[in-house]
Amino acid sequence: MKYITVKLIVLDRDGVINYDSPDYIKSPDEWQPIPGSLEAIARLNKAGYTVVVASNQSGIARGLFDYATLHAIHDKLNNHLSAIGGRIDFFAVCPHGPNDNCSCRKPRPGLLLQVSQRFNCPLQDVPVVGDSIRDIKSAIAVGAKPILVLTGNGEKTKDQIKPEHNVVIFKDLAEAVEHVIATQNELTS
Secondary structure, three states, X not given: OOOOOOOEEEEOOEOOOEOOOOOOOOOHHHOXXXXXXXXXXXXXXXXXXXXXXXXXXXXXXXXXXXXXXXXXXXXXXXXXXXXXXXXXXXXXXXXXXXXXXXXXXXXXXXXXXXXXXXXXXXOOOOEEEEOOHHHHHHHHHOOOEEEEXXXXXXXXXXXXXOHHHOOEXXXXXXXXXXXXXXXXXXXXX
């Protein structure tokens, strides 16, 4: 397969872009952005990145919300982004529960492989930003570059990171994006 070149970044949603909840984000009203996260995404867009969200959403399998509600949450996210010149280019979502044995539920690589197929690009060294060990393991499984943020579950997750994971850790998405853009600029100059 011949790949095309895309400046791609993959973000987890809950705990990275918006506040997470142990009770799940079940409605647009419950979705609240983490300060600085939307501006960080807009900076990525302006720097030429294709921004993708890859997110486990087992609340669907659990009957807590349906696809229409999920789309309404994502519409709210994109509407907020649009107001500041940003956008999410694609949402890859696993709607399955933890016991469904699907290939798309992180830490399995299925969601990231969907992204690779969708954009016809390799994932080698693509930044994948998450707040849980599931995000890190799925990134490693496809040869992507795992980045941990300390928002959401990140503080708890950092204790599970091993040196061989080669994970870069940042305070939040805004700080991670600064690093991603600066690193890309160094590579192209």
